[in-house]
Amino acid sequence: MSEGPPVETTQDAGTGTWVVTIWADRDYHELVLARQPADAPATPGEFPAALAPREVVLRADEVRIGRARDPAGGDVPEIDLAGPPRDPGVSALHAVLLALPRDRWVVMDAGSTNGTTLNYAEDPLAPDTPVPLRSGDTIHVGAWTTLTVERR
Template sequence: MSAWVVTVWADRDYHDLVRAREGADETTAPGEFPEDVEPREVVLTAEETRVGRSSGPGADAPEIDLGGRDPGVSKLHAVLLALTRDRWVVIDAGSTNGTTLNYAEAPLTPDTPVALSSGDRIHVGAWTTLTVERR
């Protein structure tokens, strides 16, 4: 049986694109790129997986919590939703900095499901990429 897995990682290429699009320099960039963040994997087991940052102890934390990892991530940034066991979509949850797919320049339209394929890269925040794969 196959499973969908999300690899969460600090993406230097995405960070550089964000900086270039915003005309950022060392003094205006949203935080320095983290050199020491190890990629981590999350197996998608629920019908809904929230991506964002918790607001502190006891708060309702998202399943993929990027708090303390990426300053550009909204409290509820995006949602991965299973339409069927083998078909997933990503929805931007009205995030402040937007969500993009596969290094596209235009952000996803908030609250609009976008179909995912194995190998797609979802970009959130200042440098975080989530690669979705069916394994």
């Protein structure tokens, strides 16, 4: 996994730094497996037990979450989940984080194939609908990828 270049934000200085921790979440993976219909054609992939968490500081007013389409680096999202290992349930453009005034953030599903959920909810977020985030919220994409958003 790699992250795109940092872009400075227009948020007020001194209000705290927002950080996203990206990690392979076994509990979320088990939920994905349990929620699959018995006749589902594909499995969500094997859980990557040895995948180390990584952090991305939010420095732009818009941060795209997904996987790079082009291995040469064209159109790479700021939070690139291309792998290895590749989470089979992550769309090229899966979700977007948007900064709002007064040091607030929202998440929007970008019309992903498998949906985006928040805090282990069963129902996915409605596409293109901003949902406010609080420090400590978890965003779930793909088959095992969880992004914890924290203000530090």
